[in-house]
Amino acid sequence: MFTRSVGMRLAIVGTAHLQARDLDHGLELGNRSVDILARVQSSRAKDYVREFNVALAPWRREPTVREFIQRTRKEVGVAA
DSSP: OHHHHHHHHHHHHHHHHHHTTOHHHHHHHHHHHHHHHTTOOOHHHHHHHHHHHHHTGGGTTSHHHHHHHHHHHHHTOOOO
């Protein structure tokens, strides 16, 4: 349970950074979140990752963003 909450918090804070137009820090937190949440089965956790991916919309063409979205699909089971 603790692991899941840490992963979800990282996704939430990462989303806030994206909303503040800070892609680099947002992606760093998003990747740390996926590192944790890839090992957890939780529909709520997937919702937070999905919201993070939605916040990535302005940078959809960036290679790092495309890689991240691919990673969430493969490791967490979340589509963009």
